[in-house]
Amino acid sequence: MLLGVDVGGTFTDAVLVSGAELHTAKAPTTPADQSQGVMAAIAAVLARAGARPADVELLAHGMTVATNALLEGRGARTAFVATDGFTDIVELGRQARRDLYRLCATWPAPFAPPERRFGARERMGPGGVLRALEGADELADAVAASGAESVAVCLLHAYRDPSHEIAVGEALRARLPDGVHVSLSHEVVGTFREFERAATTEVDAALSPLVGAYLRALAARAADEGLPEPRIMQSSGGLAPFERAADHAALAVLSGPAGGAAAAALVSAAAGERRLLCFDMGGTSCDVSVVEDGAVREAAGREVGGRPLALPMVDIHTVGAGGGSIGWRDPGGAVGPRSAGAEPGPACYGRGGAEPTVTDANLVLGRLDAAKPLSGVELDVGAARGAIEPLADELGLSVEECALGIVRVANAEMVRALRVMTVERGLDPRAFTLLAFGGAGPLHAAEMADELGIRRILIPPASGVLSALGLAAADRRTQVQRTLMLRGEELTDDALADAIEQLRPAGERLEVACDMRYRGQAHELTVRDLRSADELRAAFADLHEERYGYRDDDSGIELVTLRVTGVDPGPRVELRADHAELSLFVPEGWQREQTEHGVVVSRA
Structure with a gap:
């Protein structure tokens, strides 16, 4: 039997699939502790189907814990570690303004205030180390003294060479109290654009302790009832083990x-x-x-x-x-x-x-x-x-x-x-x-x-x-993404195949997406599921012409970011008309x- 439980703002919905039979139930959502509504909905649908918890083979869960916390600005007491001189990057943001004519526009405050921002004495450049990492242990001691419950680490160009970021993470984990979460940007995001990578990593650090506590409590309650370990819907539309969502809450915001x-x-x-x-x-x-x-x-x-x-x-x-x-x-x-x-x-x-x-x-x-x-x-x-x-x-x-x-x-x-x-x-x-x-x-x-x-x-x-x-x-999906910057003649069949193989996650089949642009452009278009460099270039030019009305055959084409997804297809579920329960208005x-x-x- 397959069990799906979706938490909404008013009701928590449960669906139990047993072969061609479909059983449904609703329970009021419990905002203070969503797991209460989840377990109530599960109990209701099992009772309606006359089934036992031990009959359930898969428990899939969609939640709003991360979404609600992000929208309300709630999170763990967060510290932010960046390359020295870049500690305010999340607050500075970009020059783009949502409301062009609003002189007093407000922005969400960073989860890490100035007193919990720390600079790492290091610098990574395009060709490697420009300044060796110094004082990682002293930095970790300063973070520990701030009373942080979670730490986000985003060092310049860590998407290309994460060695300094890994060393900072090891120092933090060795010197922080047990239970303090550490998010490293190359593990969370893995792509370029420092502001977006830093902001995403900070969100991940702020939300992971909250989401982790909720999911581990839910998993314990499910185990007590004889249910399987829950799998969590990610924002990408695929299920992941609950530990992955607990450790990286940013993946489950949607x-x-x-x-x-x-x-x-x-x-x-x-x-x-x-x-x-x-x-x-x-x-x-x-x-x-x-x-x-x-x-x-x-x-x-x-x-x-x-x-x-x-x-x-x-x-x-x-x-x-x-x-x-x-x-x-x-x-x-x-x-x-x-x-x-x-x-x-x-x-x-x-x-x-x-x-x-x-x-x-x-x-x-x-x-x-x-x-x-x-x-x-x-x-x-x-x-x-x-x-x-x-x-x-x-x-x-x-x-x-x-x-x-x-x-x-x-x-x-x-x-x-x-x-x-x-x-x-x-x-x-x-x-x-x-x-x-x-x-x-x-x-x-x-x-x-x-x-x-x-x-x-x-x-x-x-x-x-x-x-x-x-x-x-x-489906169960595991996605890995990296910024490559393959330009001109660097984009070959062999280079593409090597990059895919290096990122290859587990999964029955692979899906490949390439973010591409003309040289000099600042934004990319995504071309999917092509493995030949020439086919990628042609597909990108066609997509660009379709989207923007022109193609530029004189400019070089760049493959900026590669995303590889391992997919294990979900179970086959029948949709039959006698499953309908409907409130419908036909004017x-x-x-x-x-x-x-x-x-x-x-x-x-």
């Missing part, structure tokens, strides 16, 4: 949303849908991803909570619009990002919530059936109306008009996210099928498709718990059809 992307790939293969625009709307947020040619689009890095993460991850855009998102008044009316979450939840859940949410609005509008429990929760229409009424009075609207306004504002936020992932990346959304899942996704899909000109929507079986199903069926002008791959809603 653990929860990545489960939905893995599920989208599963649906794409099962339904033969090669192009999917994926829309996962849960209780607190909406995650958007894209499947092209049957594969989920990936990114070489991104910002999360205003902090850059230079790590491969599923290309996901998230907005704070979910079923629990709260409607409030600004000059134009707003929904989210503040959410009622799991405690107390929407007003209609009867758990003490008093503010109007998207779920309350859907209930008032009759899009949710008041007579049918939602995820096991009895719905209270009177409480929903009571929560919306004060906002309606303030806006001079009826309760129904206000509820419709809440839904429309939430839809506008989500449509904007869908446009970011398509129009702003040069893709035509009309060429995609909209894949709607998550507890609230099918309620909003048709109106959003109307806005984007999409004529076909697929709501897969088990849509409300699809992310948990994606966890159970996900006028759309028609619903049941198919073997789920519910298809299309323009009449």
Whole structure:
């Protein structure tokens, strides 16, 4: 049996796969200790299936512990070690500004304040050592005296030659108290661009003690119940042993949303849908991803909570619009990002919530059936109306008009996210099928498709718990990346084969991605799964022309970074239409059809 458990903002979902049978359950998420909600969901789904913990062969888990800590700026007491003269690199950042005309823009404060930043007397250059490392033991003693609970080490050019960084790490581990975590940049990132590498390593150091404590406690509770050791979804969309996620929490910052992307790939293969625009709307947020040619689009890095993460991850855009998102008044009316979450939840859940949410609005509008429990929760229409009424009075609207306004504002936020992932990346959304899942996704899909000109929507079986199903069926993936800088004649078949072999991780099959650019450019495009130097050059030129409208045959082409992924394919899971449990809104002008791959809603 395969067990997937996905922690959301409102509910924790569990899916148990036994052959062709699928059993599902939900339990309220427990924000103070997510493991309580996880174990409650596991107990519920095992009871529903009449199964024992010993029957479970695989336990796959998607979590939000790292995400929440990063967004809230919570982390261990962190120290930062850099090459002398570069200790403020995370705070200095880059000259690019998110808000060009905001004179007083704020940035997240580094996890390591100035008093816990330390310079290492060393310098590495392109050709090797420029200044030998001195005083590593004294440096470690100073870090220990700062009371740091975790240490990030990022020395210049350690991606090329990590010897100094390794020596500093050994000195720290020898002289720091037991339990103090040490993150080394060449182990976490392994690529160039010092600011992004330093910022990512600092995030890894700050979050790893928190995530490690959670995962080790969860693993102990699972073992006590007779369950297998959990495997953790990484931001890259593959499962890893829990110890890897515990030691390098930065790899799992998008653990929860990545489960939905893995599920989208599963649906794409099962339904033969090669192009999917994926829309996962849960209780607190909406995650958007894209499947092209049957594969989920990936990114070489991104910002999360205003902090850059230079790590491969599923290309996901998230907005704070979910079923629990709260409607409030600004000059134009707003929904989210503040959410009622799991405690107390929407007003209609009867758990003490008093503010109007998207779920309350859907209930008032009759899009949710008041007579049918939602995820096991009895719905209270009177409480929903009571929560919306004060906002309606303030806006001079009826309760129904206000509820419709809440839904429309939430839809506008989500449509904007869908446009970011398509129009702003040069893709035509009309060429995609909209894949709607998550507890609230099918309620909003048709109106959003109307806005984007999409004529076909697929709501897969088990849509409300699809992310948990994606966890159970996900591949096991181990990814290694290094900056190579192979220029001109240096890029040969032999050089490429040697580099791949040096990085080769364990796995049944290998996936190879090359970040390439024309000489003189500052950003790269990714070419995948080609092993010939000439084929790489040709594919890059074609991709550059497709993306930017021109090719430059007179400029040299550089292979900047190589990423090699070892993949052990996940178990085969069947998606059958009788697995569907669905809250669906089909407006006028759309028609619903049941198919073997789920519910298809299309323009009449």
